[in-house]
Amino acid sequence: MYQEERMIQIVNYLKLHKRISVDDICEIFNVSRDTARRDLVKLEEHQKIIRTRGGAILPSFHHDSISNYNERLLTVSEEKQVIGQLAASLVRNKDRIILDSSTTVQACAEKLNVQECSVITNSINQADVLSRKDGVSIHLLGGHLQKEHRYVYGSSVIATLSHYFVDKAFIGIGGISAHGLSLIHEEDGMLKHQMMKQADQVIVLADHSKFGKKFPYRFADLSEINIVITDRLPDPDMLDIFQHHDIEVIVPS
Template sequence: MFQEERLISIVEYLKSNKRITVDLICELYDVSRDTARRDMVKLEEQGLIVRTRGGAILPTLFKEVGNYDERLQAESLSKLTIGKAAAQLIQDGDYIMMDASTTVLHAATALFSRQNVVVTSSIEIAAILTRKEETTIHILGGVLDNKHHSVYGAKAIEMLNDYHVDKLLIGTCGITEEGLSAPNEEDCYLVRAMMQHADQVIVLADHSKFGKRLFHRVVGFESIDILITDQALSSEIKDKLIAAEVEIVLAGGEEQHD
């Protein structure tokens, strides 16, 4: 087996088994310890693994988040399904808040309720809601993030003090057993502030977000009321959510927890 084939195989093994040792690489691929170590060095240089004492694991820290258009295209069918499920939770006359998540964008698109008042940090969501009759839109002021088409900063957080809503819809870049995480502080500050001004917090997250940890922790599961996703959860994550009394809704399916 050539090295490149071996490297691919090692990464695939890690996806299923989480950890691999030097000795196991030697056993699986019939190579010397020096060769096994060279393989791990190569994979680490490519950013595909993190070397640990005597072995390696897959990276758990995700550092890059795509721009708005890239995020909008990623897992688009899953986001569409989740967005439709989220829209069904919004009633006529609800006051709601929406962050700049691309999954929440699909919820805004699917919104069929009437006479809603919506507060949002997303210029894209605001534009979509202008097409919804009898919807009043409040867009937060502040600094415009060109990469993510959203507003952030101290002014946006200050404006939230003027509002209180029935329901908050947010997305997330990553979910682990420790809770939600985001790539930068500004995202954390704004989402936390939004949560303080909503009676119910609804998180929209497709399957690709689970198991991803980013630099900044946003909140733990105790701050969430409902999680909407598109695939059954791992037992570890599900148990943590149930312990925090989070209602789990499987888009297109049944609730996993009452």
């Protein structure tokens, strides 16, 4: 197993168990204590953990803290790649689609494989990825550049979007709960909501860690979603909520 894969699994373990020791890492991943310590040092450099005597704990992030786009790309998990592949498989030839600026949606852009397709996006990363694909027409929306998270935003972007109609919108989120879709930044949420309004079909891309989470800005209701693509089925309560709103849940077979 590569170091990056262990690092992702160490963080996932911490989310469940709150702390991990060097001995735990050695036993779980069958590695030496030196390797375990190097993993923890690397995670601390990325501000994913706080090292303690003999192990690590998760940092106490405030809700207004989120890694920048390039940092999040470093930890794009296998689950997000699977979600991206499933999302890309829903795009049909000659579809008109919207792709937002999330890293999970970028996984969809990377997997996109159609002969002809029109894409509207506010993400300079998505545009760059798609520029290397033949047959994909790209409309990169113009506006204020959010440098840290690599998307454009503003009233002019929302006004431009309102003139377009598309077959599908692929939307990434911070959290999804009975109260709706949420994230941290209001300007990002307003833009995502406009994207949803322009689409015949709204497809939310969310790994299982997003279920039940609520962030400060709620930008859409569950009634506005058609499909959720995720890496594993949500718990029965969340699944009941999705069924109540007639939301199709797609997971790997």
